Amino acid sequence: MHKAKAYSAASATSPLASTTIARRDPNADDVEIEILFCGICHSDLHQVRNEWKEVMPTVYPCVPGHEIVGRVTGVGPAVTKFKVGDLAAVGCMVDSDGICPACKAGLEQFCPHTTLTYNMPDKHLGGVTFGGYSDSIVVKEHFVLRVPANLDLAGAAPLLCAGITTYSPLRHWGVTRGKKAGVVGLGGLGHMGVKLAHAMGAHVVVFTTSPGKKDDALRLGADEVVLSKDSNEMAKHAGSFDFILDAVAAHHDINAYIQLLGRDGNITLVGAPDNPLPISAFSLIMGRRSFSGSPIGGIAETQEMLDFCSQHNIVADVEVIPIQKVNEAYERLVKSDVKYRFSIDMASLKAE
Ligand code: NAP
Numbered sequence: 287m288h289k290a291k292a293y294s295a296a297s298a299t300s301p302l303a304s305t306t307i308a309r310r311d312p313n314a315d316d317v318e319i320e321i322l323f324c325g326i327c328h329s330d331l332h333q334v335r336n337e338w339k340e341v342m343p344t345v346y347p348c349v350p351g352h353e354i355v356g357r358v359t360g361v362g363p364a365v366t367k368f369k370v371g372d373l374a375a376v377g378c379m380v381d382s383d384g385i386c387p388a389c390k391a392g393l394e395q396f397c398p399h400t401t402l403t404y405n406m407p408d409k410h411l412g413g414v415t416f417g418g419y420s421d422s423i424v425v426k427e428h429f430v431l432r433v434p435a436n437l438d439l440a441g442a443a444p445l446l447c448a449g450i451t452t453y454s455p456l457r458h459w460g461v462t463r464g465k466k467a468g469v470v471g472l473g474g475l476g477h478m479g480v481k482l483a484h485a486m487g488a489h490v491v492v493f494t495t496s497p498g499k500k501d502d503a504l505r506l507g508a509d510e511v512v513l514s515k516d517s518n519e520m521a522k523h524a525g526s527f528d529f530i531l532d533a534v535a536a537h538h539d540i541n542a543y544i545q546l547l548g549r550d551g552n553i554t555l556v557g558a559p560d561n562p563l564p565i566s567a568f569s570l571i572m573g574r575r576s577f578s579g580s581p582i583g584g585i586a587e588t589q590e591m592l593d594f595c596s597q598h599n600i601v602a603d604v605e606v607i608p609i610q611k612v613n614e615a616y617e618r619l620v621k622s623d624v625k626y627r628f629s630i631d632m633a634s635l636k637a638e
């Protein structure tokens with residue numbers, strides 16, 4: 287066991303502050319990583335503030351962060367895919383049982399025993415797992431991803447959650463050339479959804495509540511932008527979508543989007559607001575439309591997504607901040623005031 291620097295929250299209402307945590311020494315199949323950048327996902331904020339207390343109560347102190355990119359500083363003797371000095375990345379999962387049907391299918395995100403990167407029982411050290419707002423992490427090799435050399439590291443970090451969480455449902459629901467795909471909410475996830483759906487060849491329509499994001503949406507790859515508060519603009523798209531990805535972090539009227547789906551169209555929720563969303567039965571029944579959700583993606587698919595991003599030169603649009611600005615960043619995230627992901631430069635942690 288050794289010590290690492292980190293930022294943690296002591297309660298749902300306290301700011302994140304500098305601390306020291308324990309990391310295990312690498313086991314035979316572990317990779318030790320010096321963290322260079324960590325993205326700030328809205329899930330970090332939900333978790334730190336215990337907004338998901340009904341489903342995933344937060345254990346304090348909480349060290350969030352699951353969009354991790356860094357450099358390998360140590361490997362256990364059984365590690366075969368990484369050596370010291372390699373770039374490496376870690377997303378939302380650090381372990382699973384490896385033997386259930388989901389794991390055997392490469393869908394570790396559905397394993398009943400998945401260990402998430404933070405706030406889950408840590409079977410090595412006790413307590414809970416600590417995430418990427420830290421200078422280092424030790425992770426089982428299977429859950430460590432290769433980072434393609436051409437990707438900017440600060441912008442690559444958010445691919446590990448925002449990237450895979452949007453890539454996976456776009457692929458699952460067959461978004462490709464000739465399909466009309468909507469993206470609701472131009473935040474961290476949403477802007478990745480736009481870039482990826484555009485690269486997959488779809489006709490992409492962004493729905494935003496922020497008039498000031500219109501030009502950005504087009505620059506990011508949208509073919510059309512709709513201000514969702516304008517019912518006339520919304521009505522023009524009635525019954526026309528093959529697929530809509532809903533990446534909104536707060537309560538909103540999902541029925542307004544279900545109406546926009548064509549026959550057999552699907553809307554997939556990736557945003558995780560704390561309160562239930564009411565759904566009108568008729569909006570689904572008419573048109574045999576479907577409504578579903580999707581969590582992150584499996585490890586193989588996460589690597590596929592990183593390689594796809596490498597091929598298409600896609601990274602997140604990031605505002606790089608030092609860790610000392612993390613609390614300010616959280617306040618801005620609540621106001622949708624970030625273009626379009628904060629990425630923490632972990633070198634700033636050395637000053638603590
Ligand atoms: P984010 O950067 O804060 O983006 C959320 C976007 O939602 C905002 O930029 C805004 O877009 C829109 N929005 C915010 N408040 C709204 C409101 N009251 N009404 C309508 N639209 C609103 O958050 P994120 O990091 O992308 O995460 C989005 C959600 O996905 C969070 O709930 C997060 O926990 C969840 N998530 C889920 C998974 C998964 O596996 N399913 C993974 C990661 C994150 P506009 O300004 O364009 O309207």
Ligand code: ZN
Pocket residue numbers: 327328329330352447448
């Ligand atoms: Zn996330």
